[in-house]
Amino acid sequence: MPESSFISIQGVSKHFGSIVAVDSVDLEIGKGEFFALLGPSGCGKTTLLRMLAGFEIPSQGEINIDGEQMSTVPPYQRPVNMVFQNYAIFPHLNVFQNIAFGLRKDRLPADELEKRVSDVLSLIKMEGFGERKPDELSGGQRQRVALARALIKKPKVLLLDEPLGALDKNLREQMQLELRQLQKIVGVTFVFVTHDQEEALTMSDRIAVMSAGKVLEVGSPEDLYEHPQTRFVADFLGTMNVFDGHIHARDGDSYIVDTRELGRISARIESQDFSKGEKMSVALRPENLQIVNSQSMTVMDGSISGVMSNTAYFGNSAQIYVELEGSDQPLVVSIQNLEGAASKAAHGNREVTIGWSKSSVLLLKDA
Amino acid sequence: MSKSSLNSSSGWLRSYTVIYLVFIYLPILFLPLFSFNDGIYVAFPMSGFTLNWWAEMVNQPGMHKALWNSFSVAVPVCLISTTLGMMGAKALTTYKLYGARALTGLFTLPLVTPFLILGIALLISFDNYGIDLSLFTVGVGHVLICVPFSLFVLLSRMESFDRSLEEVALDLGETPWMMFWRVTFPIAMPGIVASLLLTFTISFDEFLLAFFLTGDASTLPIFIWSQLRFPGKLPAVLALGSAILIVTVFIVIVAELMRRKGSANSTENVI
Numbered sequence: 340m341p342e343s344s345f346i347s348i349q350g351v352s353k354h355f356g357s358i359v360a361v362d363s364v365d366l367e368i369g370k371g372e373f374f375a376l377l378g379p380s381g382c383g384k385t386t387l388l389r390m391l392a393g394f395e396i397p398s399q400g401e402i403n404i405d406g407e408q409m410s411t412v413p414p415y416q417r418p419v420n421m422v423f424q425n426y427a428i429f430p431h432l433n434v435f436q437n438i439a440f441g442l443r444k445d446r447l448p449a450d451e452l453e454k455r456v457s458d459v460l461s462l463i464k465m466e467g468f469g470e471r472k473p474d475e476l477s478g479g480q481r482q483r484v485a486l487a488r489a490l491i492k493k494p495k496v497l498l499l500d501e502p503l504g505a506l507d508k509n510l511r512e513q514m515q516l517e518l519r520q521l522q523k524i525v526g527v528t529f530v531f532v533t534h535d536q537e538e539a540l541t542m543s544d545r546i547a548v549m550s551a552g553k554v555l556e557v558g559s560p561e562d563l564y565e566h567p568q569t570r571f572v573a574d575f576l577g578t579m580n581v582f583d584g585h586i587h588a589r590d591g592d593s594y595i596v597d598t599r600e601l602g603r604i605s606a607r608i609e610s611q612d613f614s615k616g617e618k619m620s621v622a623l624r625p626e627n628l629q630i631v632n633s634q635s636m637t638v639m640d641g642s643i644s645g646v647m648s649n650t651a652y653f654g655n656s657a658q659i660y661v662e663l664e665g666s667d668q669p670l671v672v673s674i675q676n677l678e679g680a681a682s683k684a685a686h687g688n689r690e691v692t693i694g695w696s697k698s699s700v701l702l703l704k705d706a
Numbered sequence: 707m708s709k710s711s712l713n714s715s716s717g718w719l720r721s722y723t724v725i726y727l728v729f730i731y732l733p734i735l736f737l738p739l740f741s742f743n744d745g746i747y748v749a750f751p752m753s754g755f756t757l758n759w760w761a762e763m764v765n766q767p768g769m770h771k772a773l774w775n776s777f778s779v780a781v782p783v784c785l786i787s788t789t790l791g792m793m794g795a796k797a798l799t800t801y802k803l804y805g806a807r808a809l810t811g812l813f814t815l816p817l818v819t820p821f822l823i824l825g826i827a828l829l830i831s832f833d834n835y836g837i838d839l840s841l842f843t844v845g846v847g848h849v850l851i852c853v854p855f856s857l858f859v860l861l862s863r864m865e866s867f868d869r870s871l872e873e874v875a876l877d878l879g880e881t882p883w884m885m886f887w888r889v890t891f892p893i894a895m896p897g898i899v900a901s902l903l904l905t906f907t908i909s910f911d912e913f914l915l916a917f918f919l920t921g922d923a924s925t926l927p928i929f930i931w932s933q934l935r936f937p938g939k940l941p942a943v944l945a946l947g948s949a950i951l952i953v954t955v956f957i958v959i960v961a962e963l964m965r966r967k968g969s970a971n972s973t974e975n976v977i
Contacts, residue, residue, distance in 0.1 A: 394873060414876040421877050427870040431892045440888075441878030492878060 345370040345528055346391070346496060351400030352552075353386050360386040362552035363400065368545075373522050373529045375539040378549035379575070384532045387549075388498050391530060392421045405495050420489035421498040425505065426481045428473040434460075434484055435469035441492045459487040462521070479510050486518075490525060499531035503538060515541050536576050540564065548572045566609065570703045573622045578658070580623045580670055581703070586613045593697060596621055600666040604641045606700035613702065620703040625658060625673035627699035631692040639694030645670060646690050661693055734951065741945040746938055759941040769946065772929035776910055779841050779925060783848040784906040790849070791856025791901055792894070799864040810861075817854045824851070825918035832919070839921040847915040852905040859904060863897030903961045907954070926950075 344367035353361040361383040368374045376384040389395045390402060393414035402409045409417060420441075429437050438456050447455065460466050463483040468476075476484065482502065489497055502518065503511045519542055522529050533539050539546050540560040547557045548571070556563060556572045567573035574581055584598040593605040594613060598621055606621065613619060631642055645661035648669060656676055660669040672693055736748065744754035763769060794813065798806055816824065828847050829839075837843060871893070875885040891898070913927040920928065930946065933939040 392877060394876075414873070415879045415881055419877075421874075423870045423874060425868070425870060427868060427874045429871060429874070429889060429893075440875070443884075443888075444879060488874075488878065 344368065345372075345405055346530070347401075347403040348387075348391075349401045349403075351387070351390065351397045351402060353383070353390060353395060354398045359552050361390070361397075364549075364552075364554050366547055366554060366557065368528065368530060371526055371528055373519065373542060373544045374531070375543035375546040376530065376532045376549060377536060377539040377546050377575075378534065380534055382549040383552040384534075384549050385500060388421075388500055388530065388532045391496070392419055392498050393417050418495040419498060420492050420494040420496075421500065422482075422485045422489050422502055424500045424502075426485040428476070428481050428484055428488075430473055432473075433469065434465070434471045434473070434476070437473070437484055438469075438487045438491055440488060455491060459491045462490070462524070463487045478506050479514065482506065482514065486521070490527070494527060496528045496530060499529060501532055501534070503535075504533075511538075518542060540576070548575060550575075567622070567701065568611070568704060570620045570622075570705065573620075573701060573703055578625050578671055578673070580625065580628075580668075582621050582668075584619060584621045586615055586617045586619065588615060594702060596700075596702070600663050600668065600670075601641070601643055604700060605697050606702050607698045609702070611702060611704065613704075619705055622701040622703055623670075623695055623699065624701075625671040628670070628672040628693050628695050630659075630672065630674065631694040640697035641700070642692050642694040643670070644690060644692045646688055648688065659691075661691060737944050737951060738948040741941060741948045743941065746941055748940065748944070759945040763942040763945040763949070766942065769926075769929060772924050772926045775841055775923050776926040779845045779848060779916075780906050780909040783845050783852055783909040784902045787849050787852035787856045787905045788860075788898060788901045790853050791860050791905075792898065794853070794857045795860035795864045796890070798861060799867065800869070810857075813857055814854050816851050821851070821912075821914040825915050828915070829918050839919055841920065841923050841925075843919040843921075844916045844925065845909075847919045848909040848912060851912070851915065852908055855908060856901040856905050859901045860894065860897050863894050867893065900961060903957055907957070911950075 346366070346368040348364055348366040348368075351361060351364045352359065364383075364387060376387060378384045386395060390397050391404075391409075393409070393412060393416075397410050400410070404417070404419065429440065432440070435456055438459060439452055442452060442455065456469065457466070460468060463486060465480060465483055465487075468480070473481065473484075482505075486502075499518075503514050506514060515538060518529075531542070543560060545557060545559055546563055547554045548563065549555065550571050555569050556567065558566075563572060564576050567576065570581060573579045582598045582600045584596045587595040587597045587603065589595070589608075590605065592608055594608055595603060595605050596619075597603050601621070604621065629639070631639060643663060645663045647659055648662045649660040651658040651660075654676065656673055659672045659674065661672060662669050670693060740748050740752070741759050742755055742757070743752045744756040744758070745752070797803065798810065803809065825847070828843070828850075832839060832843050867890075871889050872885055875889045876882065880888060911927055913931065916925045916928055917931075924932065930943055933943050
């Protein structure tokens with residue numbers, strides 16, 4: 340939670356006819372945060388962003404930015420600027436004119452204007468590009484111009500709609516770091532929308548995971564990845580083995596859970612409360628599973644045997660798929676490729692035992 | 707074998723093209739040719755070179771008046787119909803209007819209605835409302851037939867228009883009014899120029915509606931038509947036609963250059 344709430348979204352809904360795009364969302368975003376709205380396409384994240392920008396008016400609820408009521412303020416009167424998904428660089432203007440577009444009302448003297456624009460040009464490392472026409476720019480350069488055009492307005496909040504979606508993979512990874520650095524330099528609150536969970540994990544201070552118009556969970560990348568509370572979030576962030584189960588009993592610091600695939604297993608109690616017999620889900624990260632062999636000394640809290648059916652080799656690691664008896668869902672196990680461990684493990688249809696510690700078993704409420 | 711048949715067919719195509727072009731443009735070339743002919747009959751052999759017809763054309767007071775009348779109808783008509791066309795195109799492309807297709811169909815109705823019928827209908831209407839026939843009523847009729855042309859030229863321009871460009875302008879602090887003038891208008895400019903030239907030309911040489919709706923003032927096409935009754939006046943009409951031809955070719959070239967410049971500028975906004 341941020342100490343002070345800079346953007347406050349309270350009970351905001353948006354209906355388009357009978358479709359509920361955003362469903363009573365509450366969010367508090369702190370000053371200077373790099374905040375991600377993450378979710379699959381159609382989850383309402385872009386509609387929520389457009390309500391922050393002023394392009395949509397909430398059907399219900401209130402939006403406050405820096406203590407000011409914003410819900411019905413038109414876009415051109417908000418202290419907020421947005422970077423569009425396709426960058427929307429004005430085709431009839433050159434780079435300088437694009438960046439200076441929003442400064443018309445400030446009526447700056449020519450030399451002052453020149454200086455402001457060349458300052459942001461150097462911020463985005465595009466000195467000397469002022470005279471270029473948009474069709475002479477690469478995808479990455481257009482993205483920077485779109486950023487500069489918004490940042491020169493010194494907004495209180497910068498909104499970014501899938502800012503890296505249109506770039507190829509290498510450029511995207513480079514821009515992730517650059518955006519992060521840029522945000523540190525200018526200190527503006529960034530709210531960005533993405534469907535790419537890796538991007539959200541890499542770049543954000545906090546993430547709100549959305550599905551079907553609702554915010555399911557809000558937290559730091561570590562929180563959400565390591566301690567997801569809902570099945571959707573557990574599944575959406577990274578790879579996860581999830582199984583249906585129900586609580587058999589509570590035993591000291593652990594719950595005993597019955598599952599069809601893994602049998603009866605125990606899990607360390609964290610914060611959640613379950614009642615006896617409650618239906619819930621059990622989740623295990625692939626990297627928290629190990630192949631147990633006769634030489635290994637580590638004592639496992641739980642284990643299960645199965646037959647290795649498939650391997651996905653990633654170079655630095657590999658994912659092994661283990662077929663469990665009585666289940667059509669394979670158990671995914673990730674192993675580090677230390678001294679060729681992954682390539683050695685990857686051989687054929689042999690039977691393996693997979694083990695885990697009980698602190699790595701996640702208990703998820705069924706939503 | 708196949709190569710020679712290809713050659714012979716392209717030979718046919720070439721001669722077809724030449725015949726086609728001659729058929730279309732040769733009669734038009736007779737206009738300037740005979741406007742310099744020293745005789746009143748449009749027939750070979752030509753009898754000698756003269757500039758008299760051009761001089762007579764320039765010195766005809768009736769023609770000056772008709773030319774002026776045509777301009778004073780065509781200029782407001784092209785401005786008004788392009789403005790209306792722009793508003794229509796903007797509305798049809800910006801909003802998901804209920805019945806937009808039916809509406810577009812309705813806009814095209816004046817195009818498919820015979821001008822003869824349109825002329826009579828307008829004549830009756832003006833008469834019923836007690837509006838005297840004048841250049842004003844000609845202008846009203848011309849706006850009616852020019853708006854659909856303008857609408858279609860601008861619709862094709864606005865359909866490829868990226869709406870987020872306008873949203874960026876709003877986002878950067880411009881009101882919808884300034885957004886239009888700083889973003890929408892300049893990007894639609896080639897279409898607007900094309901629409902202005904097209905509607906100007908349509909109004910400038912339109913005869914039927916003008917004939918029905920004008921009072922005692924005549925526009926250039928009506929003036930030319932009235933001159934044709936006197937054989938002695940024909941060569942001067944040819945000179946006038948040649949002058950209009952030259953101006954038209956000039957305008958078309960300018961419009962085409964503008965359009966090319968515009969489309970070269972606008973290709974990159976569709977990422």
